[in-house]
């Protein structure tokens with residue numbers, strides 16, 4: 414028998430795909446969503462046939478664009494909120510560049526996906542979790558949740574929202590049987606990173622999606638409110654927390670202005 418059902422957004426690649434594999438391996442049925450239907454189909458086939466994981470799970474696919482109201486409506490029509498035991502809000506985008514360089518369409522769609530879709534999904538699913546007295550919610554934030562990031566200002570601000578919401582809800586939900594967890598990865602080797610042109614990151618500083626997903630699953634099961642995968646990322650966040658904000662901000666600004674030849 415399945416251990417429960419998990420809804421995972423942004424499961425067509427990167428951390429979301431790794432989370433889907435992780436939950437399937439642990440015996441969860443899945444609802445996976447993203448825009449690229451063929452990638453979701455390939456993943457569903459691999460998981461349902463037990464193929465590479467040896468699991469035996471049921472997978473429902475919902476292909477839609479969560480940055481639009483119609484896409485969100487489509488997802489909410491396709492699911493039964495009361496059947497969901499775990500909600501993983503992972504879908505997210507990042508666009509590099511200074512604020513005036515970014516076009517407002519990109520900014521608006523980032524805010525719709527990283528903030529509005531995540532908030533709406535929690536709002537739609539949380540009441541039935543509270544009614545059941547059980548449920549777990551994971552929101553994928555970032556180490557960027559903890560500090561401003563000049564040249565990725567809107568992304569960092571969106572991730573600060575995700576962390577703040579998760580922490581507030583964790584207190585509001587005390588005693589309800591429902592937990593909220595913010596998974597705060599550092600630099601992780603995924604498509605999102607590839608799309609940030611100019612990001613020259615030495616491989617040893619990067620986590621893999623699988624490592625991040627494993628830590629996320631563990632934190633969710635332990636009902637931890639915040640999990641920062643990797644010792645180096647934890648150290649960086651702790652260091653920044655104990656510095657004056659002007660220094661952290663200024664170092665971020667310097668890093669943003671430094672362009673390697």
Ligand SMILES: NC(=O)c1ccc[n+]([C@@H]2O[C@H](COP(=O)([O-])OP(=O)(O)OC[C@H]3O[C@@H](n4cnc5c(N)ncnc54)[C@H](OP(=O)(O)O)[C@@H]3O)[C@@H](O)[C@H]2O)c1
Pocket residue numbers: 422423424425426427428429446447448449450477478479480481503504505506507526553554555556597598599600601602603604605606
């Ligand atoms: N990689 C990093 O270094 C890093 C660090 C910290 C936090 N994170 C966070 O981790 C999460 C996953 O990112 P990732 O690194 O795994 O990147 P990724 O491989 O690009 O995955 C992003 C996922 O979101 C989905 N998505 C994007 N736009 C969407 C839309 N409009 N509607 C529905 N789904 C959409 C993508 O699927 P489709 O394109 O098929 O729609 C994809 O499945 C994000 O929230 C990101 O902010 C990443």
